Amino acid sequence: MTGVTGVVAPDPLLEPLAVGGLSLERRLFMAPMAGLTTSAFRRSVRRWGAGLVFTEMISAYGVHYDNRRTLDYFAHGEDERPLGFQLFGADADVLADAAGRAVAAGADLVDLNMACPVRKVVKTGAGAALLAEPERAAGIIAAVVEAVEDAAPGRGVPVTVKIRAGLRDGDELGRLTAPRLVAAGAAAVCIHPRTAAQLYRGHADHAVTFALAAELEVPVIASGDVDGREAALRLLEGGAAAVMLARGALGAPWLFAQVLGAAEPPPAEKLAEVRRFAAEVIADLGGRAVGYLRQFWPRFRRHGALDKPLSMRLMQARSEAELGTLLGL
Ligand SMILES: Cc1cc2nc3c(=O)[nH]c(=O)nc-3n(C[C@H](O)[C@H](O)[C@H](O)COP(=O)(O)O)c2cc1C
Structure with missing residues (x-):
C-alpha cells in the first residue's frame, strides 16, 4: 500500500499482537469449527498465513473421563503452532482439569466455548447457555485460569473465551457478560456477533464487536462474515484486535494469503x-x-x-x- 507520499503504510493485519503471555505474528486467525478444523486442515491454513489456529471444540467431560475418541482431538503437529485448544463444558472443575491436560498436551492457548448454539450442547448448560449464567461462567474462567497456570507456571498461557451477541435478539447477553469474564481472567474475548437463536443465518452485527472493543481492556477478536481483505480491515479499523476466517476459508485456504494482500493463486x-x-x-x-x-x-x-x-x-x-x-x- 503506497500512499501519495510514497511511504508504504504498515499492514495492520501484520502487526504483532500479545494475548496474555502469547505473542502472535499477525492478526488473522482460523476460527474453530466442529467436524472441520482437524490437524490437516489447520496445517493447510497455516501454509497460507493463518496466524493462530484452533482445534475443533473438545468436550471437557470427554477429556476428564479419558474418552479415547475425545483425546484424539489433542493430536497436532508442531507446524500448526501457535495452536489454541477449544474446550466446552458446564462444570468448572471438569473444565479446569481438561484445560490443565490440554496445556500439558501442547496447547499454546485455551479457549472456552460460550458460543455454541447447538441444542445438544446448550441443553447441558454448556456453549451459549453460559451467557445467561454469568456467575457460573466467571467461575469457570477463574478455575481454568488457575489450572492453566498450575500446568505451565510462569508461561502465561492465555485463557480466552468465545461468545455470541446473546441468546436472542435484544438480550445483549454477550455485552453484559463479557466484562465479568475479563474480570475473572479471560485474556481475550472472541465474539461471533450473531445470537444463538440466529444460528449461522443472517449477518453478524459487528456493532456489538466494536462496542465490546471500546469497553474491554483485553483484545477483542472478531468472527463472522469475514470474506476478504476489505472486511478484515474494516473490523480492525472499528477496534477489533484481530479477525478470524471461518466458512469463507472452507475450500479456500488461500483466502488467508489473499486477505493478507496476495493475489488469488492460479x-x-x-x-x-x-x-x-x-x-x-x-x-x-x-x-x-x-x-x-x-x-x-x-x-x-x-x-x-x-x-x-x-x-x-x-x-x-x-x-x-x-x-x-x-x-x-
Ligand atoms: C459447521 C460449523 C462448525 C462450527 N464449530 C464451531 C466450534 O466448534 N467452536 C466455535 O467456537 N465456533 C464454531 N463455529 C462458529 C465459527 O467459529 C464462526 O464463529 C462462525 O461460523 C461465524 O463466522 P463466519 O460467518 O465467517 O462463518 C462453527 C461454525 C460452523 C459453520
Whole structure:
C-alpha cells in the first residue's frame, strides 16, 4: 500500500499482537469449527498465513473421563503452532482439569466455548447457555485460569473465551457478560456477533464487536462474515484486535494469503494444495477421510481448485485408496 507520499503504510493485519503471555505474528486467525478444523486442515491454513489456529471444540467431560475418541482431538503437529485448544463444558472443575491436560498436551492457548448454539450442547448448560449464567461462567474462567497456570507456571498461557451477541435478539447477553469474564481472567474475548437463536443465518452485527472493543481492556477478536481483505480491515479499523476466517476459508485456504494482500493463486497451485491436504487427511484419518473430505470437494470446486468431473468422482469415491488414485497421490 503506497500512499501519495510514497511511504508504504504498515499492514495492520501484520502487526504483532500479545494475548496474555502469547505473542502472535499477525492478526488473522482460523476460527474453530466442529467436524472441520482437524490437524490437516489447520496445517493447510497455516501454509497460507493463518496466524493462530484452533482445534475443533473438545468436550471437557470427554477429556476428564479419558474418552479415547475425545483425546484424539489433542493430536497436532508442531507446524500448526501457535495452536489454541477449544474446550466446552458446564462444570468448572471438569473444565479446569481438561484445560490443565490440554496445556500439558501442547496447547499454546485455551479457549472456552460460550458460543455454541447447538441444542445438544446448550441443553447441558454448556456453549451459549453460559451467557445467561454469568456467575457460573466467571467461575469457570477463574478455575481454568488457575489450572492453566498450575500446568505451565510462569508461561502465561492465555485463557480466552468465545461468545455470541446473546441468546436472542435484544438480550445483549454477550455485552453484559463479557466484562465479568475479563474480570475473572479471560485474556481475550472472541465474539461471533450473531445470537444463538440466529444460528449461522443472517449477518453478524459487528456493532456489538466494536462496542465490546471500546469497553474491554483485553483484545477483542472478531468472527463472522469475514470474506476478504476489505472486511478484515474494516473490523480492525472499528477496534477489533484481530479477525478470524471461518466458512469463507472452507475450500479456500488461500483466502488467508489473499486477505493478507496476495493475489488469488492460479488453479494449478490450488490443486497442489488440495492434493497435499487430502494426502495429509488420509494419513491422519484413514477410512474416515472419505466422509470428512466429502464436505470439501464441492467447496474446492466452487473456489476453482477442481473441475466438475473430478469433484464428482471424488464425491463418489468409497475408499481412501480410490481418492488417492483420482488425485494421483
Ligand atoms: C459447521 C460449523 C462448525 C462450527 N464449530 C464451531 C466450534 O466448534 N467452536 C466455535 O467456537 N465456533 C464454531 N463455529 C462458529 C465459527 O467459529 C464462526 O464463529 C462462525 O461460523 C461465524 O463466522 P463466519 O460467518 O465467517 O462463518 C462453527 C461454525 C460452523 C459453520
